[in-house]
Amino acid sequence: MTELSDLELIRKTVRELARKFDYGYWREKDKKGEYPWEFVKAFADGGWLGAMIPEEYGGLGLGLTESAVMMTEIAQSGAGMSGGSAIHFYVFPPAPILRYGSEAMKGEYLPKLAKGELLMAFAITEPDAGVDTSRIRTRAEKIDGGWRINGQKIFITNAQNAHKILIVARTSPRDEKRPLDGMTLFFTDLDRTKITVREIEKLGRAAIDTNELFIDNLEVSDDEVVGEVGQGFRYLIDGLNPERIVVGMEGVGLGRAALELASKYANERVVFDRPIGKNQAVAHPLADSWIRLEAAELVAMNAARLFDNRQNCGKEAAAAKFLGAEAGFQACDRAMQTHGGYAYAKEYHVERLWREVRLLPNAPFSQEMVLNYISSKALGLPRSY
Template sequence: MTALSGQEQEMVALTAAFVDERVRPRVREFEAGDHYPEPLIEEMKALGVFGLLVPEEHGGSAVSTACFARVTEELARGWMSLAGAIGGHSVIAHLLRTYGTPEQQAAHLPRMADGSLRATMALTEPSGGSDLQAMRTTARLDGGTYRVTGSKTWISNAQHAGLIGLLCRTDPDADPPHRGMGVLLVEPGEGLTVGPKIDKLGYRGVEACEIVFDDMAVPASALLGGEPGRGWVQMMRGLEVGRIQVAARAVGVAQAALAAATRYAQERESFGQPIWRHQSVGNLLADMATRVQAARLLTADAAQRLDAGGRADMEAGMAKLFASETAMQVALDAMRVHGGYGYSREYDVERYFRDAPLMILGEGTNEIQRSVIAAQWIARHRV
């Protein structure tokens, strides 16, 4: 695992301190009522979290993907929703710095770096789920303007985003469909309706909504990179960052659940000794700790490959798959260690158990991840 620079280590440490001193004492204040954590978001802006993947010349810090993953892990350790608040934003920052025209970079990246402009990505459609090539949202070029029609759902930060990275069909007749897709950098305005937030099991505080485009006019200059037909390739590369970020979120939730179980197993006694000394509980802790460390290393490996300039879709898929399943299992085992108290809102483990499923379902379901991993594995090991 590549070591972080001194500046990157400091960023991770500052985030950890923010989580312990500012986030953990206030989570329930926002989470129980599903309230947007505006005060914490403002502190994250000041910390520089929104500019982690923005180049320095545009006001960001341009840390490595490995550092970005560790910062994400720390945020999720405190509250997974805060890590979600920078998820799509960071994917769009990565896409802009990699594919954006100089004009697009200058228009968006400086404000994204300080958090005054928050971005999200719009991929999933109500009828399509993970089948992105079946999307129906279209953008037809009319002179110098795209006319956008369609809908997307499960869009995180939809009510607070000032920029939407919209994957849509710019050439509906293209065969195969992915050759006719583009990413439009859409700013909210006439023709765009953001629906009410979806009432979710977990991942509360940060909204997820359906958004509807009704013949919305978007300038042709908003096409990412300015070259038609490149959107699928661009977004798939962006999702490598997105899946590493989701994996890191899962590691953070799993780490928090493990820490809670570790503390409780030492404080709680039965039959005259701490419960961790009972083999059934001790074995749970051993397996939990092993899984969390393995998930962290898989995530770091995917980040390192991306930082080295290589294709990381298989590695990011592996990290996302394993880390998300780990988070779910570790959260469940933490509840087992706590016994009946794990089912009570008095303890945080019930929240970890509610938050963990999102990482299994989001950024491409784990069933999709397995298909991606299998295809890439065969491609790299052909007989």
């Protein structure tokens, strides 16, 4: 288990690196919709992209606890979800490859991911399946030496620039008795002659592209199957718990960034001959958010510790996502309220954080689905879905 002093060193090092890219940098990236390659390169040069990749594959070999701390500091630096997602998608989507990929696959691609030489997309969600992954319609048909994939995916990050893609497809029909069986993971080239990529305009995180994909007769080899055919959903679960924990921690970082901006403004803004921060109507909501962010971090760090110790952490990971998203959004919203009319001015930056944190209550899955999960898993209530 990582010593506290080591975690504080990671916090300090990542904080110093991330804050070299100021709010002005992220404002321009958001305005122009430009991918933050300079930011990614800085973290690649520092070795951070390979945080959870073992040392034998060129990574740092750190755990989820350290990675969660790293992602919190990135979000809190002002990078928000623009910077968070840029690094997040190097660290976590490769998890199924790391755990279940062939030695050849790991040996070829993990070092490139660790160095930032390879960008990947992760294609799970579909327009008609919603949160019920068992009902995806993308299918892979067996052919000589491989598979032919057809289907559609939506809300896929990085597809404008990605070199490789991890695709979830059905390789056998849905069975009502075992609906999550029969899905397979494929790690293959993002072949733009077979995959049409259309960017989706969205509320926030404009620097990081989000897309819908149309897959038309994409042929992949048997060597590009991750793990066993038909076991793809089980492999996904191993990667989803870390993602939920880290999303919660990114929410904490975003909320703290907003509180920093709001506190500075509340100290400097004078109305009726007194700083507005002297008014309890301003101070108390911000203080309440500070408390909630602290609590959310404790839950997330406990979940990360369980994961690193190879203990079951499903409920704790779900709770971490729920609390981090809720506390982060509330803090950003209160920072908006603190700024009053100036909240709409982009030069104050808080509106970008508000737009970006609004994603977290819905992704990677909704708050309602968290409550559904906790109702059945923690309280033993009958499933409502």
